[in-house]
Amino acid sequence: MKVGGFASSAARAEYEAVYDRGLAALPTPTGVHDIQTAFGVARVYRFGQPGGTPIVLLPGRAGTAVMWEPNLTALLGHGEVYAVDLIGEPGRSEQTVPIRDGADQAAWLTTVLEELDLPSVHLIGYSFGGWLAANLAVRAPERLKSLTVIDPVLTFGGLTPGLVVRATLTAIPVVNRWARPSFLNWISGGAEVDATDPVARVIDEGMRTYRIALPSPRLFTDEQLRSLRMPVLALIAGRSVIHDPDRAAARARELLPRGQVELWPSATHAIAGESAAEVNARVLKFLADCEAGT
Numbered sequence: 001m002k003v004g005g006f007a008s009s010a011a012r013a014e015y016e017a018v019y020d021r022g023l024a025a026l027p028t029p030t031g032v033h034d035i036q037t038a039f040g041v042a043r044v045y046r047f048g049q050p051g052g053t054p055i056v057l058l059p060g061r062a063g064t065a066v067m068w069e070p071n072l073t074a075l076l077g078h079g080e081v082y083a084v085d086l087i088g089e090p091g092r093s094e095q096t097v098p099i100r101d102g103a104d105q106a107a108w109l110t111t112v113l114e115e116l117d118l119p120s121v122h123l124i125g126y127s128f129g130g131w132l133a134a135n136l137a138v139r140a141p142e143r144l145k146s147l148t149v150i151d152p153v154l155t156f157g158g159l160t161p162g163l164v165v166r167a168t169l170t171a172i173p174v175v176n177r178w179a180r181p182s183f184l185n186w187i188s189g190g191a192e193v194d195a196t197d198p199v200a201r202v203i204d205e206g207m208r209t210y211r212i213a214l215p216s217p218r219l220f221t222d223e224q225l226r227s228l229r230m231p232v233l234a235l236i237a238g239r240s241v242i243h244d245p246d247r248a249a250a251r252a253r254e255l256l257p258r259g260q261v262e263l264w265p266s267a268t269h270a271i272a273g274e275s276a277a278e279v280n281a282r283v284l285k286f287l288a289d290c291e292a293g294t
Contacts, residue, residue, distance in 0.1 A: 001098035002213040003040075004088040011209035015090060018205040022066035022198040027073060034092075035115045037108040039099055043085040043092035044112060047072060051079030052291050053122055053145045056113070058084055060127030062206035064091040067126070067199050070273045074280035078122075078287050084112065086132070088214045090206030099214055105132055106139040113143055122287050126150040126272050127242070131217045137232075138224045146290040148233040148283055150272050154217045156225070156234070156252040157243030199273060225255040232256050233286040235279065238265035260286065 006012035031046035045065050055075055059067045065083035068075075075081050085091030087108050088099055099105060109132065113121065123144050125133030130152025137147045149155060234256070236249045249263040262282070264271060272279055 058125035058129030070276035090210035157248035
């Protein structure tokens, strides 16, 4: 098995320049942590000051901490926030050992929480980060005060054929140049992606320069979803292309014991950015209710 890495030293330098510009769009971190795990080093940025249960953010594929730019300032109203660059993805984390399955994914994330001395967190994940968050909730539920998943991949529904085909094309170097922008436009519901947007730039450059070597996530079973006893907020984009939104929302409502499942009809998979104010307000209300025990 392989580990993820940049295509070349030149590719890495090009990516780092874009990443630095993206990072500059975020509030100034109050701490930067490089956590050694069994699978490599995880870069974590800490923002804000303690106040209530900390928030931990897991981004979508190639998003890094930068993808939370539309949400981070608002979430700091709750208290301390930790944003993770995922091991095995572009960013400032470094993968050194192959990640084989969901158990390995949960293991390195558990180490991160342990080393940061975070015994209980509000875990928030978007897209692939949503799957990672749910995966940790299934395997180490005692570490979560709540779980929020924002249009998570392979959590409540399987991948659409269109997503599989387009994602495969972006991984082929010879067609990556044209398939990559097309994929980003498609995932956003056909909206033209702003090439100057710091989040879009980081994702695009990461897809161009980094070779991911992670196992494909597995769809959670009914039994696994029923096992999630913590409060769960699931925001499903009604125009999402990663799964069938109606079926995903119905399955989540049926199986989550303490789930608050919402289908946002006009939202695309880019919901966290395109509807940032609404998403931020909904998540903050959910976290406040969790803190109050309601």
